[in-house]
Amino acid sequence: xxxxxxxxxxxxxIVVAIGVLLSVPSLIASTPLASHWPKWLPGxxxxxxxxxxxxxxxxxxxxSADMQKQRVQxxxxxxxxxxxxxxxxxxxxMSTAGGKLSFLVRDPTQxxxxxxxxxxxxxxxxxxxxxxxxxxxxxxxxxxxxxxxTGTAQALKDAMGVARDVVRRRIDPGGTREIxxxxxxxxxxxxEVPGIDNPEELKKLVGQTARLEFKLVDLSAxxxxxxxxxxxxxxEVLPMADGSGAIAVKRRVMVSGEQISxxxxxxxxxxxxxxxxxxxxxxxxxxxxxxxxxxxxPFAIILDGKVLSxxxxxxxxxxxxxxxxxxxxxxxxxxxxxxxxxxxxxxxxNVIEERSIGPDLGSDSIRKGAIASGVSIVAVIIxxxxxxxRFGVYANIALVVNAFLILGLMAMFNATLTLxxxxxxxxxxxxAVDANVLINERIxxxxxxxxxxxxxxxxxxxxxxxxxFDANVTHVISASIMAYFGSGPVRGFAVVLLVxxxxxxxxxxxxxxxxxxxxxxxARPRMLHI
Amino acid sequence: MKLLKLVPEGTNxxxxxxxxLALILSLIATVTxxxxxxxxxxxxxxDFVGGQLIRVSFxxxxxxEQLRSRVDAMHLGDAxxxxxxxxxxxxxxxxxxxxxxxxxxxxxxxxxxxxTRDYPGAKIESxxxxxxxxxxxxxxxxxxxxxxAMVGIALYIWFRFEWQFGVGALLTxxxxxxxxxxxxxxxxxxxxxxxxxxxxxxxxxxLNDTVVIYDRIREDLRKYRRMAILPLIxxxxxxxxxxxxxxxxxxxxxxxxxxxxxxEVIFGLAIAIFLGVLIGTYSSIYISAPVLVWLGVxxxxxxxxxxxxxxxxxxx
Numbered sequence: 001x002x003x004x005x006x007x008x009x010x011x012x013x014i015v016v017a018i019g020v021l022l023s024v025p026s027l028i029a030s031t032p033l034a035s036h037w038p039k040w041l042p043g044x045x046x047x048x049x050x051x052x053x054x055x056x057x058x059x060x061x062x063x064s065a066d067m068q069k070q071r072v073q074x075x076x077x078x079x080x081x082x083x084x085x086x087x088x089x090x091x092x093x094m095s096t097a098g099g100k101l102s103f104l105v106r107d108p109t110q111x112x113x114x115x116x117x118x119x120x121x122x123x124x125x126x127x128x129x130x131x132x133x134x135x136x137x138x139x140x141x142x143x144x145x146x147x148x149x150t151g152t153a154q155a156l157k158d159a160m161g162v163a164r165d166v167v168r169r170r171i172d173p174g175g176t177r178e179i180x181x182x183x184x185x186x187x188x189x190x191x192e193v194p195g196i197d198n199p200e201e202l203k204k205l206v207g208q209t210a211r212l213e214f215k216l217v218d219l220s221a222x223x224x225x226x227x228x229x230x231x232x233x234x235x236e237v238l239p240m241a242d243g244s245g246a247i248a249v250k251r252r253v254m255v256s257g258e259q260i261s262x263x264x265x266x267x268x269x270x271x272x273x274x275x276x277x278x279x280x281x282x283x284x285x286x287x288x289x290x291x292x293x294x295x296x297x298p299f300a301i302i303l304d305g306k307v308l309s310x311x312x313x314x315x316x317x318x319x320x321x322x323x324x325x326x327x328x329x330x331x332x333x334x335x336x337x338x339x340x341x342x343x344x345x346x347x348x349x350n351v352i353e354e355r356s357i358g359p360d361l362g363s364d365s366i367r368k369g370a371i372a373s374g375v376s377i378v379a380v381i382i383x384x385x386x387x388x389x390r391f392g393v394y395a396n397i398a399l400v401v402n403a404f405l406i407l408g409l410m411a412m413f414n415a416t417l418t419l420x421x422x423x424x425x426x427x428x429x430x431x432a433v434d435a436n437v438l439i440n441e442r443i444x445x446x447x448x449x450x451x452x453x454x455x456x457x458x459x460x461x462x463x464x465x466x467x468x469f470d471a472n473v474t475h476v477i478s479a480s481i482m483a484y485f486g487s488g489p490v491r492g493f494a495v496v497l498l499v500x501x502x503x504x505x506x507x508x509x510x511x512x513x514x515x516x517x518x519x520x521x522x523a524r525p526r527m528l529h530i
Numbered sequence: 531m532k533l534l535k536l537v538p539e540g541t542n543x544x545x546x547x548x549x550x551l552a553l554i555l556s557l558i559a560t561v562t563x564x565x566x567x568x569x570x571x572x573x574x575x576x577d578f579v580g581g582q583l584i585r586v587s588f589x590x591x592x593x594x595e596q597l598r599s600r601v602d603a604m605h606l607g608d609a610x611x612x613x614x615x616x617x618x619x620x621x622x623x624x625x626x627x628x629x630x631x632x633x634x635x636x637x638x639x640x641x642x643x644x645x646t647r648d649y650p651g652a653k654i655e656s657x658x659x660x661x662x663x664x665x666x667x668x669x670x671x672x673x674x675x676x677x678x679a680m681v682g683i684a685l686y687i688w689f690r691f692e693w694q695f696g697v698g699a700l701l702t703x704x705x706x707x708x709x710x711x712x713x714x715x716x717x718x719x720x721x722x723x724x725x726x727x728x729x730x731x732x733x734x735x736x737l738n739d740t741v742v743i744y745d746r747i748r749e750d751l752r753k754y755r756r757m758a759i760l761p762l763i764x765x766x767x768x769x770x771x772x773x774x775x776x777x778x779x780x781x782x783x784x785x786x787x788x789x790x791x792x793x794e795v796i797f798g799l800a801i802a803i804f805l806g807v808l809i810g811t812y813s814s815i816y817i818s819a820p821v822l823v824w825l826g827v828x829x830x831x832x833x834x835x836x837x838x839x840x841x842x843x844x845x846x
Contacts, residue, residue: 051795059664199657200639354638354659361585361655365793372792376784383780386534420724423788423796427731427803430784431738434777438742441773448539467745470690471738477686478679478734482727485675490727497731530533 004517012514015506016401022408044411048194049418049492052366054359055194056202060167060349062160062187067347071147071155072096075133077251078121079103079145089114091143102144114143125154156187159346164189167349169342170205189349199356201335209304209348210339212257212324214287217298217310221248241306242327249300249307254290259283263340265333268325273333275324275340284320292316301326303336369422376426377403380433388440391530394515395436398507402432405503406496415499418492428500434471435508438464444530453528454520461513468509472501536779537772545767545815546760549823552816560705563712570715575722576658578672580626580665582638583658589651591617604644606637615794619655626662672726676707679733687741695744698821699737702813706736709809710802724799732806735781739774739814746770747822755829763819778811 026046028034037043050057076096083089090106091114105111115135122133125148132151136144160183167189168181180192193202218235231237231248239246262278279287290299291313300310301324308326328336381399384392406425410417443460451459475497482494519525576583598611601622610623622645624637638657646652660668680703688696710732714721746766754762782804789800 061663351659352661353664354657356658357656358654360587360653361795365795368791368793372788375791376787379783379787380780383783387536387776389533419793419796420727420799423724423727423792423799423803426784426788426792427781430781431735431777433780434738434773437773437776437780441770441776444772445769463749467742470687470741470745473686474683474737474741475734477682478730478737481675481679481682482730485671485678486723486727490723493724493727494730497734 004514004521009514009518012511016405016511019401019405019408019503022411023404026407026411042412044414046407046411047414047416048362048366049416049421050192050194050355050362051357051419052362052369052417053194054196054357054362055192056196056199056357057353057355058191058193058199058202058206058351059184059353060189060191060206061352062156062163062189063348063350064156064187067156067159068099068147068152070347071152072099072101075101075121075145077253079118080251082117082121083114089117100144100146102138102142105141105143108141111137111141111143118143118145122151125150128154153186156347160187160189162343162346163349166343166345167191167206170338171202173338173342188352195359199354203351203354204335205338206345206349207351208335208339209345210257210336210342211304211344212260212340213302214254214256214290215249215252215300215302216254216290216294217300218248218250219297238300238302238305238307241303241308247300247307247310249302254299255279255283255287257340257344259286260340263337265330265337266323268323272325273328273330274326275328275333275337277322277324277340279320279322281320284318287320287322288316288318292318365419365422369419373422373426373429377429380429384433384436388436389529390519391436391440391443391512391516394512394519395433395440395508397515398436398512399429399433401511402500402503402507403429405507406499409499409503410495415495416492417496420490420493421496424493424496424500428497428504431475432500432504432508435464435468435504436512438467439509439512440530443528447528447530453525456528457516457520461509465509468505472505475501535772536775541771542764542768543771544764546764546820546823549816549820553820556705556813556817559712560708563708563715567708567711567715572711572715572721573718574669575720576623576660576665577722578665578669580660580662582624582660583656584622584624584638584641585614585619585655585657586622586645587619587653587655588649589618592620592649594620597622600644600648601641604641606641615797619794668723672723676726676729676733679730680704680707683733683737687737687744691744691748692827694822694825694827697825698744698818699740701821702736702740702810702818703733705813705817706732706806706809710806713805714802719798719801722798724796725802728799728802728806731803732810735803735807736810736813739777739810740818742773743767743770743814743818747819747827751827751829757829759823759827763823767815767819774811774814778807781807 022042022044025034025037025043028037029045073096076094079101080094083091089110091103092106094103095101105114115137118135122131122135122145124131128150130148130150132148132154134146134148136146138144164181164183168179171177171181171191171193172179178194180190182190184190191202191206193199196202218232221232221235225231226237226246226248229237229246234252235248235250237246237248259279259282260277261280261283264276266274266276268274295313295315298310298312301308308324311325324336377399381396384395384399386392388395403425406428409415439460442464443456446456446459447453479494479497479501483491483498486494594611594613594617597620601609601611607625609625610621612621612623613619614621622641624641638659642654642657646654680700684696684700684703687699707729710729714725719725743766746769747763750757750762750766750769754765757765785800785804785807789797789804792800
């Protein structure tokens with residue numbers, strides 16, 4: 001028991017010193033002292049969770065029905081383009097019912113050729129050996145393209161990756177804010193933005209797919225048919241964004257949002273907010289040619305399937321820039337500009353979970369949590385002192401060191417402290433003392449049984465260790481399960497418990513043992529007052 | 531200095547004398563708790579049933595009835611208004627709107643606008659919106675987590691002790707959890723994600739107590755092979771009683787402080803653990819220990835395991 005080699009004392013001392021040092025930057029983070037912390041010392045800090053720092057947690061889920069619809073539409077576009085190519089194949093009765101694309105081949109001798117060309121449009125899905133679409137012939141002349149499950153899954157996966165990047169660009173165009181944007185599961189995007197006041201703006205930015213298209217208005221359409229929702233072949237009926245009816249537009253896209261290189265909010269000649277667009281070189285060329293060929297005709301500006309406006313082309317627009325007018329406010333024009341600039345979302349995202357915490361509530365929680373932690377540490381210290389005397393002092397030193405070590409370790413791993421985490425901290429303070437209680441009670445017991453002093457201390461530490469070990473394993477089991485299954489705040493609670501188990505075994509067992517051994521060696525007491 | 535001894539030296543209480551009475555009482559309490567929880571249901575928070583929770587703080591104290599009628603006038607379904615740590619802070623709870631998630635958004639916006647218009651200086655402190663889908667997942671994963679923690683710990687006890695001890699641990703946990711559930715059903719305190727964290731902590735803490743007692747029973751079983759099981763368990767319980775009381779006191783002190791002056795948001799978590807510690811202390815004495823008697827633990831249960839001792843952790 002008394003043999004406590006010098007290197008062990010040094011080692012324990014160094015670990016404690018490092019722990020304390022690591023915890024200081026987090027403790028002084030919001031005080032003026034922070035600027036005096038020397039640069040050459042480690043500056044790791046504990047992250048504050050959103051419930052403490054204030055901010056928004058938003059979980060979005062991809063609208064998979066919308067995505068499947070989009071895929072069929074895109075396929076339809078490529079099929080139509082492909083069939084027009086030389087030699088053209090005449091088809092009819094194109095349908096997208098039931099999430100499948102099907103059409104009739106007019107000339108029965110061309111069915112095989114059509115199938116062959118459709119097969120070339122499908123792509124293999126990486127590593128699965130499956131293709132993304134199934135091509136079949138039904139009733140000898142109808143070609144049916146069915147999306148395969150692996151193809152749909154792969155498309156979703158690709159879309160989520162793009163969606164994540166787009167969301168990040170929209171929320172944080174400068175790339176300077178400390179935000180979290182990550183995909184969760186196979187169809188979700190988690191967004192966490194600390195310290196914002198208005199999550200509504202955030203939701204609007206992400207909620208807009210921002211699929212922008214320029215299409216020619218179909219002037220040949222019969223207004224009665226348009227009202228009934230019927231469009232001539234090659235055209236479709238789209239609603240107006242302001243709810244004032246619908247118009248027929250050609251299916252073919254003149255230019256789309258993908259060909260925009262820059263979008264920003266500005267004002268038109270009447271001082272109304274609008275959005276100034278600059279096309280990239282392909283976009284500028286296509287827009288120039290389309291406007292050149294269609295002078296005097298109106299074209300529709302379509303956002304997410306709704307027509308914003310349909311100005312008439314007054315002359316060829318060759319400079320590669322255009323502006324979008326509509327019923328905008330400065331704010332909505334600005335939001336749309338940001339959305340267009342960041343590219344369109346490949347899939348519509350819906351909010352399925354939102355947690356927003358105002359910054360005042362967070363700082364109030366920190367203050368109350370800190371006070372509660374301080375008071376409970378003091379209360380436990382007094383209680384231990386009057387119960388165990390000198391051994392209580394050792395347990396208390398261990399307790400304080402333990403508090404520093406928990407903070408230091410969390411800072412080093414850049415862990416996140418949440419509100420339940422503070423509760424976990426306080427609970428750990430209470431429970432960490434348990435190890436010392438076990439040891440001290442055992443020493444008392446052994447002395448009562450008549451063991452000699454040193455023997456009693458040694459037996460106390462040895463016999464208590466078994467129960468301490470088992471008890472801590474049970475804590476590790478429940479905390480690990482919490483960390484695995486829990487979401488945000490609860491995980492924060494589990495992290496503190498786990499860190500606390502490790503540090504408390506170190507401080508309550510090894511550290512106090514060293515203190516006791518050093519004392520006995522130096523003071524050579526005749527008997528223990530415990 | 532005279533040291534405090536909460537449990538006087540030489541205490542020798544005959545715990546096991548009351549074991550049948552305690553069993554009957556525990557059984558009645560457990561069955562009542564489960565029955566009441568099933569009958570009355572838990573006041574599940576938005577985390578588990580979906581919906582919205584909006585916390586508002588006002589500059590002036592606001593009358594709860596007035597605020598309630600104001601919220602009712604918005605016709606948002608079965609809305610609930612409750613005070614949250616004082617007359618200036620309230621929680622408004624809204625059910626899941628029928629129109630799906632998009633509708634939830636506009637509802638929250640509407641409430642915020644109307645409240646800030648009617649009460650100048652009112653501040654929206656926080657908004658939680660949970661869709662039906664997410665709440666189902668959260669409920670599922672929480673239930674799985676609690677069940678897994680119980681089974682995992684029971685297996686560990688079995689592995690470290692004997693099967694009787696594993697069964698004892700599991701029964702003890704079932705008792706603690708159902709009592710705490712009953713408490714939440716009775717007080718109508720909202721059950722949210724934090725409370726689940728509390729349940730998992732109770733599982734861990736209650737087992738902590740049980741493990742300490744089991745460890746001593748095992749030690750005494752090896753030491754006093756001729757002693758009858760009842761006096762032996764009594765001896766072990768008395769030997770560990772001081773530790774049980776002192777540790778419970780420190781944890782209860784820490785949690786009591788948290789409950790009284792800590793942040794309101796985690797009151798539910800603090801009170802659940804506080805209660806769990808009380809129940810856990812009782813159950814580790816009156817459930818964990820007697821179960822061993824009924825399951826017929828004998829000194830020779832551990833004769834074989836002597837050779838395993840080398841595998842047990844050594845002090846440095």
